[in-house]
Amino acid sequence: MNSISGQAGHQLFPCSLPWAHIPRSAKTCSIKMLFVFRRYQNLLLNCLLKIILLLYSYRYLDYAYLLSEQVDYSWSFKELERSETSYLTHSYHTYPAKFIPQLAARLISENSNIGDLICDPFMGSGTTLVEAIVNGRRTYGTDISPVAVLITKAKTTPIEPQNLERRVYSLRNTIKHHPINENKQTLLLKDDDDLAVVLPTNKRIDYWFPEKQKHDLSVILSGVMSIEDEDIRNFLLCAFSNILKGCSRWMMKSIKPTIDKNKIINDAYHSFFIHAYRMLKKNRVFWKKLEGKKIDCIVDNVDARKMRIHDDSVSLIVTSPPYVTSYEYADLHQLTAIWLGYIDRLSEFRTRFIGSIQKEHNQSKLYSDIGKATVDKLRLIDKREANGVEQYFFEMQQCFEEMYRALKHGGRISIVIGDTDLKKVKIHNADVLLQAMEKIGFRVYDIIKRPIPSKILPLTRDEKTGRFVATTKSDRLAYPTESILIMEKA
Numbered sequence: 001m002n003s004i005s006g007q008a009g010h011q012l013f014p015c016s017l018p019w020a021h022i023p024r025s026a027k028t029c030s031i032k033m034l035f036v037f038r039r040y041q042n043l044l045l046n047c048l049l050k051i052i053l054l055l056y057s058y059r060y061l062d063y064a065y066l067l068s069e070q071v072d073y074s075w076s077f078k079e080l081e082r083s084e085t086s087y088l089t090h091s092y093h094t095y096p097a098k099f100i101p102q103l104a105a106r107l108i109s110e111n112s113n114i115g116d117l118i119c120d121p122f123m124g125s126g127t128t129l130v131e132a133i134v135n136g137r138r139t140y141g142t143d144i145s146p147v148a149v150l151i152t153k154a155k156t157t158p159i160e161p162q163n164l165e166r167r168v169y170s171l172r173n174t175i176k177h178h179p180i181n182e183n184k185q186t187l188l189l190k191d192d193d194d195l196a197v198v199l200p201t202n203k204r205i206d207y208w209f210p211e212k213q214k215h216d217l218s219v220i221l222s223g224v225m226s227i228e229d230e231d232i233r234n235f236l237l238c239a240f241s242n243i244l245k246g247c248s249r250w251m252m253k254s255i256k257p258t259i260d261k262n263k264i265i266n267d268a269y270h271s272f273f274i275h276a277y278r279m280l281k282k283n284r285v286f287w288k289k290l291e292g293k294k295i296d297c298i299v300d301n302v303d304a305r306k307m308r309i310h311d312d313s314v315s316l317i318v319t320s321p322p323y324v325t326s327y328e329y330a331d332l333h334q335l336t337a338i339w340l341g342y343i344d345r346l347s348e349f350r351t352r353f354i355g356s357i358q359k360e361h362n363q364s365k366l367y368s369d370i371g372k373a374t375v376d377k378l379r380l381i382d383k384r385e386a387n388g389v390e391q392y393f394f395e396m397q398q399c400f401e402e403m404y405r406a407l408k409h410g411g412r413i414s415i416v417i418g419d420t421d422l423k424k425v426k427i428h429n430a431d432v433l434l435q436a437m438e439k440i441g442f443r444v445y446d447i448i449k450r451p452i453p454s455k456i457l458p459l460t461r462d463e464k465t466g467r468f469v470a471t472t473k474s475d476r477l478a479y480p481t482e483s484i485l486i487m488e489k490a
């Protein structure tokens, strides 16, 4: 071996080279190392790459977690452009933790048949319902938030385009070309047909909106409310709701209600009609796609634990439940809820939402051992958070019992859920919910780990401001994967 490497060394590096003067033993040693390196170079480079990735990931990405899972990249949909994920009515309204429509569509087509009943007990902005409709299924959805109900109704209702467009242009003319009287309470149209402008009295509106925006929004809302056709009214209320944050002092992208003192606040008329015109285009496509087809869709506003749906009637549930103490939906929807008169007291409104930290803690019987251990660990650090998590796991159990009731035998439930971090304690939501479902009687059909493309990674929030910050700038880690649990009712 020695002589071979020595000879090889002489052939490779003739004496005329400068290192011909280096002692023979050192040369032999270097050549040996080179030989070893050449032989194992792929392995060595591979190891080096993994070490670099690991070091990098521990700082920025919690990559160790990613490596430990079998990730199915076909579920990432990272190749999709925004125009593709916002097709049909999906861009009518922004919504926190919204599904990628293609994900809902794939779950529906792989787990149900045409004509089946598809349900989403936490429908949010109605992504599952829209996809169920366009894929020829019947559908039922519910959400505790009236704002979610408004959005979903608008998104699942195609409207005859010419009629809708005529009504929107007429509203624009009414608002644009008619003066408001001195006391600012009537829009002067024809002599006998003036439009009463209702100015809101809720103090929170003065907190969030400058006087001009408050006034202009009142005019728009009064005009919309005067429309008799319920579908057209809902369509325009959805547009109205979607522009409210931009027309207020609300810090955009913040998940806590926070005032942005430096914000350039949008003009209400401009924002409203621009958005309504965009929605008109989407409605045209939606209408065309469904023309002549029967739509069987029920949008409900009850608690997920009390769905108004028969026993053993649902073929498939496609849903993403609220996350524990991640989003306070009541807070996030408060501008719409106040303008449209959905709430009297915000504190009461909050308690209706599963996952809210504001909920009263009154339960402790958890089915999941992992859930119990997590709560115990968290209790040592923060009692209030621990109670919130325990209440969340308990209420999710109740939801699964209700889903079990509604599902047909052999029917499936697909839950999209990720893990979270609270006070540096990892909350293994997927494991806890899986254990609870098994206890209720579901059996595992499939478990998929999907990567979340970096462009839609759940950003991490700054503890102080509530602002979203990029994962790389945060001390907390965002999890780059989530689970799709597909369970079957035996």
Ligand SMILES: C[S@@+](CC[C@H](N)C(=O)[O-])C[C@H]1O[C@@H](n2cnc3c(N)ncnc32)[C@H](O)[C@@H]1O
Binding pocket: 095, 096, 097, 098, 099, 121, 122, 123, 124, 125, 126, 127, 128, 142, 143, 144, 145, 148, 302, 303, 304, 305, 319, 320, 321, 322, 323, 329, 352, 353, 354, 355
């Ligand atoms: C993650 S979001 C669903 C987003 C939805 N997949 C979408 O594409 O828009 C969870 C939803 O659960 C709703 N929710 C919270 N508590 C609820 C309850 N007790 N009953 C029904 N819905 C509830 C929230 O209002 C929120 O809309």
